[in-house]
Amino acid sequence: MTEARLPTDILVMATIRRCNTEGNFAAVLHRGDDWGGAIIIKLNLLDGTSKVLTQSRDLDGKIAWLAANKGALMTEAEAGDYIERQVKRDPDLWVVEIEDRQGRNPFEGKTL
Secondary structure, three states, X not given: OOOOOOOHHHHHHHHHHHHHHOOOOXXXXXXXXXXXXXXXXXXXXXXXXXXEEEEEEOOOOOEEEEEHHHHOOEEHHHHHHHHHHHHHHOOOOEEEEEEOOOOOXXXXXXXX
């Protein structure tokens, strides 16, 4: 039996709405495939640095997040370059930016 999934567009829009309601600005930087596009999150720490997370799956098939740059903070330029390369490889990706000084990921799943 397969796991029921929400379309990516609904998941992204619901998460953005929740972030904005909680006082954290969130926006779509690149709209990917409505149904099955993977998500890249740019967590803007509002100090000139960001964390970038890419949606993946763990060994059990559950949603997980891979930290770019081995989890190290990236400058705005580094994060932008990384995201641009990923979108060129896969134009179906969704890119979501979230401004949160604590760098919290509002999406379900653990960071690997």
